[in-house]
Amino acid sequence: MEWTFYIIIGWVIIFFIYQGLKPSIDKNDSNLLAQKFYDLGDLKGFKLHQIISKVGEPSSITRNGEGIVCTWSKTHYTITIGFDNDENFIGIYEEQKLSKDITKWW
Numbered sequence: 305m306e307w308t309f310y311i312i313i314g315w316v317i318i319f320f321i322y323q324g325l326k327p328s329i330d331k332n333d334s335n336l337l338a339q340k341f342y343d344l345g346d347l348k349g350f351k352l353h354q355i356i357s358k359v360g361e362p363s364s365i366t367r368n369g370e371g372i373v374c375t376w377s378k379t380h381y382t383i384t385i386g387f388d389n390d391e392n393f394i395g396i397y398e399e400q401k402l403s404k405d406i407t408k409w410w
Contacts, residue, residue: 338383340360353391
């Protein structure tokens with residue numbers, strides 16, 4: 305019965321360690337995504353598939369009669385980019401980067 309207590313305490317400790325590290329892991333993912341877009345430089349002349357090959361799949365893709373809107377999003381960084389129907393870059397609609405770590409709960 306004593307070993308059960310130690311297993312439960314061990315899982316509780318692991319949970320709190322993970323919760324403490326999670327914000328920094330999320331922030332690193334966000335910084336990596338932002339850095340990938342920064343490394344691309346000026347996006348004029350890029351096609352959607354070229355951007356995807358460099359930064360990865362978007363979190364969402366919306367197609368309408370006027371074109372395509374793609375959003376790449378991580379916890380601390382989001383960028384929304386528009387493309388025409390031929391998947392040519394039109395412009396960056398929105399870009400947000402949270403500089404403060406607001407995910408800590410203690």
